[in-house]
Amino acid sequence: MPYRILTHCYYVRACGCRRSKTAILLMNLGGPRDADEVYPFLHRLFADPDIIPIPWQKRIAPWIARRRTPKIIEQYNAIGGGSPIRAWTERQGALLTELLDKQSPATAPHKVYLGFRYAAPLTEDALSTMLADGVTRAVAFTQYPQYSCSTTGSSLNELWRRVEEIDPKQRIQWSLIDRWGNHPGLVKAFAHRIKEKLATYSAEERDQVIILFSAHSLPMSVVNRGDTYPGEVAATVNAVVAELAREGINNAYRLVWQSQVGPAAWLGPQTSEAIDGLAKQGYKNQLLVPIAFTSDHIETLFELDHEYGEEAKEAGVTGYKRAESLNDSPLFIDAMADIVKEHLRATPSVSKQWMLRCPGCKSDTCSKTRTFFQRQSPQ
Numbered sequence: 001m002p003y004r005i006l007t008h009c010y011y012v013r014a015c016g017c018r019r020s021k022t023a024i025l026l027m028n029l030g031g032p033r034d035a036d037e038v039y040p041f042l043h044r045l046f047a048d049p050d051i052i053p054i055p056w057q058k059r060i061a062p063w064i065a066r067r068r069t070p071k072i073i074e075q076y077n078a079i080g081g082g083s084p085i086r087a088w089t090e091r092q093g094a095l096l097t098e099l100l101d102k103q104s105p106a107t108a109p110h111k112v113y114l115g116f117r118y119a120a121p122l123t124e125d126a127l128s129t130m131l132a133d134g135v136t137r138a139v140a141f142t143q144y145p146q147y148s149c150s151t152t153g154s155s156l157n158e159l160w161r162r163v164e165e166i167d168p169k170q171r172i173q174w175s176l177i178d179r180w181g182n183h184p185g186l187v188k189a190f191a192h193r194i195k196e197k198l199a200t201y202s203a204e205e206r207d208q209v210i211i212l213f214s215a216h217s218l219p220m221s222v223v224n225r226g227d228t229y230p231g232e233v234a235a236t237v238n239a240v241v242a243e244l245a246r247e248g249i250n251n252a253y254r255l256v257w258q259s260q261v262g263p264a265a266w267l268g269p270q271t272s273e274a275i276d277g278l279a280k281q282g283y284k285n286q287l288l289v290p291i292a293f294t295s296d297h298i299e300t301l302f303e304l305d306h307e308y309g310e311e312a313k314e315a316g317v318t319g320y321k322r323a324e325s326l327n328d329s330p331l332f333i334d335a336m337a338d339i340v341k342e343h344l345r346a347t348p349s350v351s352k353q354w355m356l357r358c359p360g361c362k363s364d365t366c367s368k369t370r371t372f373f374q375r376q377s378p379q
């Protein structure tokens, strides 16, 4: 099959070769699939100075991870034994590929790879597979809609380190989708999930429901460094609220923050305290909306559903509900496809552009290394 030696196979249908023309790397945090994967997951997380800088990190990380493992195994057991983040990301990737191949023949065939920061398939696994597949053009597509140095920044730094190690000649040309929290398709997908859940309240209750947009919190040390995440999350919330208002839905709402870890100060108000405080003010119907995640995992299924669900019941919140995560929502998959298509149109060829900082903050004290991406969005 002579065409197989081509870097990009433009003859894919004729020769039967499956080499993709455009690879899309979906980057996310990842999660353990079973109890055995919990310790390695936590170890990688606590060893990452981009998410949590700890003195003597290499030595301390295994110790913190070991101490935390039993409690976290219990939490994963309560949601079926492991995190569904991989299964959901694989499903989203398959649906995205199908749509892109249909809608964007110029860049087809597309192939999606998963690159997780703390669980399999790790960034390095994805990169090795991509090289073995002969990929030469790839889009790094963060699955965190809002940028934070602790999430997308960490994934980019890891990707860069792995490229230096595994692909030093840079056979793969990269470009980057680093933030998309105000994309109209994403906003519509969130609004749709909210409408679906509001419709399950009775007609008398519906207008009284307070919508609590809940996002993963950040340590105040990260916020004060100038991380753009809090502002980007607020922008998503404002856009979703405006979209709902266009459809005549004008419920009260708040932005609250969940999942604090450890004793340091984190950005508030905390979701659990807000639920309690609002209950005391008479809000008996509260609709929780996970606004910084695109699929289910421990933070939605355990924390929002179990933990805060119990607390809400004790506080007398009779109408505590949660909007379904985006998961395989067709509106969300449409949005993903739009984002990739727009990006490929705007960056048809990739010129290397060296930046001295990861594109999260502009702090003078920021110590991030260089990234090698062509940036998609201006800041």
Ligand SMILES: C=CC1=C(C)c2cc3[nH]c(cc4nc(cc5[nH]c(cc1n2)c(C)c5CCC(=O)O)C(CCC(=O)O)=C4C)c(C)c3C=C
Pocket (backbone or CB within 6 Å): 029, 030, 031, 032, 042, 045, 050, 051, 052, 068, 072, 083, 084, 085, 144, 148, 150, 151, 216, 217, 218, 219, 222, 229, 261, 292, 293, 297, 298, 299
């Ligand atoms: C927008 C998403 C996220 C931000 C921002 C974020 C910041 C952040 N997280 C930690 C520490 C932990 N996070 C843990 C789990 C976890 N975090 C996110 C997302 C964000 N984190 C997700 C989706 C998950 C769950 C993964 C899954 O189940 O699939 C954990 C592990 C669980 C636990 O031990 O409680 C830790 C630890 C920090 C320190 C931080 C900001 C600097």
Ligand code: FES
Pocket (backbone or CB within 6 Å): 149, 153, 357, 358, 359, 360, 361, 362, 363, 366, 367, 368
């Ligand atoms: S820590 Fe990411 S740019 Fe500063």
Ligand SMILES: [Fe+2]
Pocket (backbone or CB within 6 Å): 216, 259
């Ligand atoms: Fe987290």
